[in-house]
């Protein structure tokens with residue numbers, strides 16, 4: 112079985128760092144502007160297609176690409192930095208938008224994980240753990256605080272949490288666009304490709 116996951120959040124919150132940490136177990140520091148979908152297996156029976164993209168103002172609103180992304184995904188990883196209050200506020204708005212876009216599901220069933228990243232930078236913290244936890248409670252989402260820089264295990268845990276939610280929601284058969292279809296769409300929109308692979 113496979114499922115699609117999209118990583119979202121504002122600029123420099125660590126979306127690529129989290130993705131690369133999951134895929135390679137490593138933290139490499141700088142990631143560049145990479146738009147890509149990666150496949151990652153969890154055991155023998157489950158593969159996640161993970162779409163990581165650099166933040167762009169164009170995607171911050173309900174553009175058609177944003178909507179395609181939301182429709183394509185079965186699960187969502189919404190990342191903010193614990194040092195960046197604006198990024199936390201943006202996650203809160205994203206949750207509402209995703210839930211209203213995925214209108215064929217009951218809103219509380221949409222598998223969403225809220226991730227407070229950069230936990231290692233506690234001396235610069237501006238968003239309390241409790242705020243993240245409360246947001247998750249009020250919106251029926253999961254919540255994790257992680258440090259992509261320091262820790263692989265917490266990153267792995269957040270994907271396992273999402274996987275469990277997706278299994279519960281049994282969403283994988285309702286996908287409007289197949290994997291190949293979305294890759295084509297991405298190529299057309301961005302007119303650029305990456306060849307790196309992990």
Ligand SMILES: Nc1nc2c(ncn2[C@@H]2O[C@H](COP(=O)(O)OP(=O)(O)OP(=O)(O)O)[C@@H](O)[C@H]2O)c(=O)[nH]1
Nearest residue numbers: 122123124125126127128140165166229258259260
């Ligand atoms: N201290 C610390 N720095 C981090 C952590 N995660 C990412 N960073 C740094 O934050 C910066 C942005 O990380 P990216 O992974 O590129 O962030 P992004 O959200 O993909 O950014 P965009 O592509 O601009 O949307 C880089 O300099 C990373 O090294 C973390 O857990 N702790």
